[in-house]
Amino acid sequence: MSYFQLIGEGPYALPTALHGLFGFLLVVGFVVSIEAVLNLNDRSIKHLKFTTVATSVISFLTIFYGTFIYIAYRSQGGVREFLLNSLPAAHTYGMELKEFVALFSFPLAVVAAYIVWTMGDELIENKWMRCIVTACLVLAFIYTAVAFGLGAAITKIKAI
Amino acid sequence: MAYPGAGRPSGVGKSAAALLAAGIGMLALAVVNMLADISPGIADSLTLHKGIGPYSGKMTAATIVWFVCWIVLSSLLSKREINLKVVFCVFLIIVVLATLLLYPPLLDRIV
Numbered sequence: 100m101s102y103f104q105l106i107g108e109g110p111y112a113l114p115t116a117l118h119g120l121f122g123f124l125l126v127v128g129f130v131v132s133i134e135a136v137l138n139l140n141d142r143s144i145k146h147l148k149f150t151t152v153a154t155s156v157i158s159f160l161t162i163f164y165g166t167f168i169y170i171a172y173r174s175q176g177g178v179r180e181f182l183l184n185s186l187p188a189a190h191t192y193g194m195e196l197k198e199f200v201a202l203f204s205f206p207l208a209v210v211a212a213y214i215v216w217t218m219g220d221e222l223i224e225n226k227w228m229r230c231i232v233t234a235c236l237v238l239a240f241i242y243t244a245v246a247f248g249l250g251a252a253i254t255k256i257k258a259i
Numbered sequence: 260m261a262y263p264g265a266g267r268p269s270g271v272g273k274s275a276a277a278l279l280a281a282g283i284g285m286l287a288l289a290v291v292n293m294l295a296d297i298s299p300g301i302a303d304s305l306t307l308h309k310g311i312g313p314y315s316g317k318m319t320a321a322t323i324v325w326f327v328c329w330i331v332l333s334s335l336l337s338k339r340e341i342n343l344k345v346v347f348c349v350f351l352i353i354v355v356l357a358t359l360l361l362y363p364p365l366l367d368r369i370v
Contacts, residue, residue, distance in 0.1 A: 166318070170310035192363050198314065199288060199361045203354075206281035206325060214274040221270060227343040228271065231278060234347070238354060 111171045111259050118164035119254075121157050122247045125204065128154035129240035132211065136233050139223050144215070151212035151232075154239070158205040165201060171259045178257045189256055193249045201246035207239035272339055275346045276332035282353035284325025289360035291317045296370045 106116045132154055135147040172178050172194075182190040211232050218228055295302040295313050305316025359365055 166311060166314075169314060173310065173312055195363050196361060199292060200358065202288060202318065202321070203285055203357075206284050210277050210281045213277045217270050217274050217277075219270075225271075227347065228274060231274075231343065231347050231350075234351070235278070235281075 107258075111168050114164045114167045115171075115259050118161060118168055119250070121161040121164060122243070122250065125154060125157045125161050125243050126240065126247055128157055129204075129208075129236055129243060133233065133236045133240065136229060136236060139229060141220070141223070144220060144223065147215050148212075151208065151215050151236075155205070155208040155212045158208045158239075158243075162202060162205055165198075168259055169198070178253070178259055181257050182253070186256060189253060193253050197246045197249040197253070200242045201250075203242040204239045204246070207235045207242070211235040211239070271341050271343065272336040273333055275341045275343065276336045277329060278346060278350050279353075280325055280329035280332050282350045282357070283328045284321050285357040286353050286360075287324035288317060288321035289357040291320045293360055293366060293369065296366065 103112075106112050128150060132147060132150040135143050135150055139147065179190060179194070182194070214228060214232050214235075215222060218225065222228055222232065291305070295305055295317060302313040305313040305320070307319060308315040360369075
């Protein structure tokens with residue numbers, strides 16, 4: 100299988116592939132982080148420190164590449180124009196929701212990472228703070244999963 | 260009586276400030292999006308990048324609100340004893356409100 104068969108052709112092929120890849124990694128990253136915070140102990144706190152920072156970075160990269168390919172989505176003759184002409188609900192109820200809820204994953208991931216690093220080992224004993232970190236990660240997972248699902252569905256209708 | 264979750268004031272206060280600031284940033288995104296839908300003039304002024312459109316300004320505005328709130332709240336809350344139960348409830352209310360304001364069927368009714 101050649102590179103172009105795997106990634107596709109055109110100026111937005113690689114950013115699109117990276118956006119999808121990072122989106123997938125983000126979903127996995129949140130699941131791993133949630134697992135770590137639910138079973139928190141002296142050893143897993145180090146694991147949680149790493150996964151929360153990693154998900155913050157991956158979230159930023161997903162948004163960065165997503166914003167980059169958004170230019171192609173909005174361009175003349177692009178996917179947005181196609182959807183508005185043939186299936187306006189996919190744009191209104193799909194893309195318009197996805198493009199904003201996807202952004203929510205970043206502040207939530209950053210807050211989770213910040214709390215884990217600020218509280219340190221104290222997080223193990225502080226039930227409420229642990230509950231807050233769990234809530235941030237679960238919410239971030241839900242928003243990412245919704246955005247990922249809607250993105251995949253829109254790509255099935257028409258790819259960039 | 261200690262508040263639920265109260266601990267080392269600086270760590271808990273800073274964490275609470277970060278949490279609330281993130282929620283306010285998310286709400287700011289929803290409000291800016293709503294304002295842009297209501298007024299084409301606002302949408303035009305939010306177009307910082309022609310290719311990305313008003314989305315560029317909405318992201319930038321929300322990010323600025325998030326970081327400014329984080330700095331302000333951090334200086335206000337870092338040395339106080341915090342009731343985490345209240346902070347958590349306020350945060351959840353803000354997040355639900357932000358999500359509802361971005362939900363297209365509801366947004367269409369408001370706009």
